[in-house]
Amino acid sequence: MHATMMTALLAVLTIVAALGAAGPVSAKPAADRTYTIANYPVEARAANAVAAKETAIADGQKAAFRSLLKRIVPVTSYRDIERLAATDPATLIDGVAVRSERNSATEYIANLDISFQAAEVRDLLTRQGIPFVDTQAPATIIVPLTRDAKSAAGPAGEFRAASGAWGTIWPTLDLANSVSPLKAEVLKPELGPDTLRGLYDEATRNASVMTLAAAYGTDQVVVAIAEVDTEGRKVNVLLAGQDAAGPFALKRAYRLNDGDLAYTLELAAVVSQGVLEGRWKAVNSGGAVAAAPYAADPGGYAATSPAGDEVAFDAQFTGQNEWNAMRRVLLEAPGIDDIRIGTVSAGNASVSVKYPGGGPALAQVLAGYGISLTDTGGLWVMRQGR
Numbered sequence: 001m002h003a004t005m006m007t008a009l010l011a012v013l014t015i016v017a018a019l020g021a022a023g024p025v026s027a028k029p030a031a032d033r034t035y036t037i038a039n040y041p042v043e044a045r046a047a048n049a050v051a052a053k054e055t056a057i058a059d060g061q062k063a064a065f066r067s068l069l070k071r072i073v074p075v076t077s078y079r080d081i082e083r084l085a086a087t088d089p090a091t092l093i094d095g096v097a098v099r100s101e102r103n104s105a106t107e108y109i110a111n112l113d114i115s116f117q118a119a120e121v122r123d124l125l126t127r128q129g130i131p132f133v134d135t136q137a138p139a140t141i142i143v144p145l146t147r148d149a150k151s152a153a154g155p156a157g158e159f160r161a162a163s164g165a166w167g168t169i170w171p172t173l174d175l176a177n178s179v180s181p182l183k184a185e186v187l188k189p190e191l192g193p194d195t196l197r198g199l200y201d202e203a204t205r206n207a208s209v210m211t212l213a214a215a216y217g218t219d220q221v222v223v224a225i226a227e228v229d230t231e232g233r234k235v236n237v238l239l240a241g242q243d244a245a246g247p248f249a250l251k252r253a254y255r256l257n258d259g260d261l262a263y264t265l266e267l268a269a270v271v272s273q274g275v276l277e278g279r280w281k282a283v284n285s286g287g288a289v290a291a292a293p294y295a296a297d298p299g300g301y302a303a304t305s306p307a308g309d310e311v312a313f314d315a316q317f318t319g320q321n322e323w324n325a326m327r328r329v330l331l332e333a334p335g336i337d338d339i340r341i342g343t344v345s346a347g348n349a350s351v352s353v354k355y356p357g358g359g360p361a362l363a364q365v366l367a368g369y370g371i372s373l374t375d376t377g378g379l380w381v382m383r384q385g386r
Contacts, residue, residue, distance in 0.1 A: 032118035034072060034134045037064040038174040039099055043109040043321055052108040057096065059370075064114040065089035066332055068121070070274070071179060072132040074281045078334035079356075080130045085368040087124065092116045133179055133281040137244035140220040140276065142182040143212075144170050144269075145196070147227040159196045159225070161187050165262040166226045169269045178273065180243065180280040188215040199223065199240040205249060209241055220244060224272055226265060228256075235261070237268045245279040258344045267331065309358035310338075313373060313380035315349045322384050323349065329369045336362070351382070 042060030046052040069081050094115040101110035118134070125132045144162035161167070175182040191211065198208035212221045222241035229236055233256045240249040254268045317323040323344075330339055335355055342350035355362040359380050363373040370385040 031135070033177050034136060034179050035068065035094070035118040035121060036113060036115040036174075036177045037067050037071075038113045038177055039111050039172060040064050040067070040114055040174075041109075041111050043107070043325075045107045045321070047106065049103050049105055049108065052106060053103065053110075056108045056110065057112070058090070060110075060112055061089045061093060061096075061114060063328070063332070064112075065092065065116065068116055070332065070334065071277060072134045072281075073125070074131055074133065074285045075274075075278045077131050080128070081334050082365065082368070083128055083130070084124070089116075092120050092124070094118075131285050133284045135179070135284065137180045137280045138220060139181045139183050140222055140241075140243045141185050141216050141218060142170065142175075143185055143187055143221065143223045145187060145223055145225045147196075147225050149227070159187070159193055162224075162226070165265040166269070169266050170224075173269060173273055175273070178277055180273075180276040182273070182276070185216070191215055196223070196225070199225075199238065199249065202249075205240065206247075209247060212241055222276070224269075226268060228261065229253075235264050235268055237272060239272055239275060243276055243279060245283045248279065250275060255340060258341060258349075260341075260344075263327070270331065309356065310352055310354050311359045311362050311380060312350075312352040313359075313382050315351050315382045317347060317349075317384060326371065326382065326384065329366065329371060333365055333369060335365065 040060055040063070042056040042063075044052045044056035044059060046055050065087075066081075069084065070078070073081060094117045096115070097113040099111040099113060101108070103109065122132070122134070144166055146160050146162055146164075146166055148158050148160070150158070162170070170184045173182075175184065195208045195211045198204035198211075209221075212223070213219045215221075219242050222239055222243055225238045225240075227236045227238075232253075235254045235256060236251065237254065238249070238251050241247070252268075252271070254264050254271075256264050315323070315326055317326060327341075330336055330351070330353065336353050338352075338354040340352045342352075344350075353362070355365070359373065359375060366373045366382065371382060372385055373380055373382045
């Protein structure tokens with residue numbers, strides 16, 4: 001056998017062995033689809049490439065498990081998730097598939113599909129008395145758009161097909177495995193600016209929603225319109241239409257933190273998907289979607305997040321990757337609300353959040369994510385665990 005063929009064969013066997021150790025991702029029954037977290041990004045640095053990969057996959061499994069719990073547990077029960085802090089997600093893994101990966105001598109970066117054992121997770125939540133909804137809703141079409149009210153260019157006037165970060169983030173979200181699955185589509189050419197403007201006005205909204213339904217051939221269509229307010233340093237997002245829980249409209253503003261538009265739009269997309277998941281979970285967990293059509297966000301993030309106590313702290317990190325990991329935890333950890341990021345430098349960032357119980361309670365939650373939050377004499381400091 002030629003040396004090159006032998007090298008290739010050994011490489012294939014190495015990959016197969018590595019995937020076998022993690023467990024292959026098998027074809028899941030439709031009822032178990034929500035237990036796969038797809039395209040999850042992981043990265044880690046270590047003394048060598050092997051250690052970096054092991055750390056990245058282990059950390060990724062923990063983070064994906066938290067994402068799974070937030071997906072299927074009703075928002076009103078997020079605080080109960082803390083009771084599972086001692087659970088080792090590795091014991092619940094059904095399989096791991098690598099979508100893409102790259103590495104160096106000390107770093108490993110990848111996107112993984114991580115599947116969990118549906119029956120085992122259901123049993124765990126049932127034993128802990130934590131409610132969950134894992135039945136998928138009928139799929140809803142999501143139409144991401146941008147709006148520039150000062151512009152009249154383009155076929156839809158001030159409304160345009162999503163571009164830039166708002167256009168690229170939606171395909172990267174795990175839309176298919178959500179409890180409220182989404183199918184991203186482009187704006188139909190027959191939908192003019194009057195129809196889209198009508199979604200902002202309660203008096204004309206119903207007619208606009210009916211026009212959307214006719215254009216896409218289904219009642220379940222939601223538009224997600226992002227509008228950048230440079231002067232106000234915020235991004236305004238309108239979600240409007242009808243999903244599996246019924247008709248609704250929700251306006252929400254996201255602060256432009258340190259001018260980072262891409263991060264703000266990513267946050268808005270993630271929260272918007274969470275709103276739709278929250279609505280479906282509210283309907284199927286004994287909650288109620290508001291009786292009046294287009295009431296804002298029943299069961300979603302904005303309606304149920306606790307006000308909490310404000311905690312201001314200095315986040316300290318060694319590089320951009322570590323800061324990104326910290327931001328991801330702040331976004332994913334249950335109960336954290338009203339995240340505000342001020343000045344960001346090469347090694348630290350000024351952050352404030354709201355959390356029930358203030359700094360001491362928040363420190364306990366972050367410790368479960370491997371992050372320390374300590375009171376240094378009147379100033380809270382957040383650092384990645386070493």
